[in-house]
Amino acid sequence: MPTVAAFDFDGTLTRRDTFTSFLACGLGWPRFLLALLQCLPWLAGYALRLIGNDEAKARLMLATLSGRTTAEMEVWTTRWLNQAFPGQLQDWTLARLVYHQQAGHCCVLVSASPDIYLPRVASQLGFDGLICTEMEVQQDGEGGRLTGRMRTPNCYGAQKVLRLNAWLSERFGAESLGSMTLYAYGDTAGDKPMLRLAQHAWYQGQPWKDREL
Numbered sequence: 001m002p003t004v005a006a007f008d009f010d011g012t013l014t015r016r017d018t019f020t021s022f023l024a025c026g027l028g029w030p031r032f033l034l035a036l037l038q039c040l041p042w043l044a045g046y047a048l049r050l051i052g053n054d055e056a057k058a059r060l061m062l063a064t065l066s067g068r069t070t071a072e073m074e075v076w077t078t079r080w081l082n083q084a085f086p087g088q089l090q091d092w093t094l095a096r097l098v099y100h101q102q103a104g105h106c107c108v109l110v111s112a113s114p115d116i117y118l119p120r121v122a123s124q125l126g127f128d129g130l131i132c133t134e135m136e137v138q139q140d141g142e143g144g145r146l147t148g149r150m151r152t153p154n155c156y157g158a159q160k161v162l163r164l165n166a167w168l169s170e171r172f173g174a175e176s177l178g179s180m181t182l183y184a185y186g187d188t189a190g191d192k193p194m195l196r197l198a199q200h201a202w203y204q205g206q207p208w209k210d211r212e213l
Contacts, residue, residue: 002172003181005100006164006194007093009111009118011187013125014088019113023064025084026076035063053112053190054154061114061135066148070137073146077117081124092205093185100183101126106171110164110194112156116146129171131155131163160194 010017024032036043039059046056100107108129109122115134122130136151137144153159168177184191184198187205195201201208 001176001179001181003100003103003105003183004168005097005105005107005183006110006185006198007097007107007127008160008186008188008191008194009109009113009121012185012191013090013093013097013109015090016088018085018088018117021084021088022076022080022117023060025080026073027064032064035060038063053156057112057154058150061150062148064148065116065135065146068146070144070146073116077120080117081120085121090205096185096202097125105183108164108167110155110160112154112160112190114150129167131160131167156190158193160191161197164194164197 007013010019020032023035027035039056042051042056042059045051046053097107106128107126108131109118109125109127110131111118112133115130115132118130118132133150133155134152136147136149138147139145152163155163165177168180172180181200182198183200183202184195185202186192186195187203191203195203195208
């Protein structure tokens with residue numbers, strides 16, 4: 001039966017959130033800070049736990065990504081990979097990824113960050129698969145243009161389990177779900193549903209045994 005290792009990205013493989021650093025690198029700090037001010041009521045509401053992660057993130061995406069072309073996103077991604085991404089990977093988690101890869105395990109990146117830059121990250125790190133938040137793209141004469149809205153639900157919390165199970169079923173067959181060995185790595189409450197799914201789970205760099213948290 002297959003052995004699969006599922007990794008969260010932000011704060012697990014990396015030292016911090018990458019989506020905000022991607023936006024800051026693409027927009028430049030003045031425009032990025034202006035976008036944060038425009039979204040301040042929703043960001044403050046999320047910080048105070050008055051609204052959910054999904055709503056605050058949707059507002060930020062709409063303010064920063066609406067109308068951007070996919071070609072422009074490729075330019076932003078190249079700039080971010082060259083300028084902001086180097087040095088962000090955590091040594092311990094990266095070593096676990098290399099361990100699983102050398103053992104021949106199937107490695108999949110499961111992240112709430114968008115499919116703007118994560119496909120190139122997943123390819124660069126040698127992942128076998130990518131599950132993430134997918135953005136809505138409208139086709140026009142210039143190719144594709146982002147609407148700023150999510151095409152799929154935010155890949156966070158219970159959505160990680162739904163998406164991961166669907167991906168595993170498609171890759172290995174639904175009958176394999178009960179017999180495969182799953183490793184999972186995460187660092188926030190949004191990762192815990194995925195960690196509960198695994199036989200071997202790590203939370204914030206430590207073996208995670210309390211499945212009720």
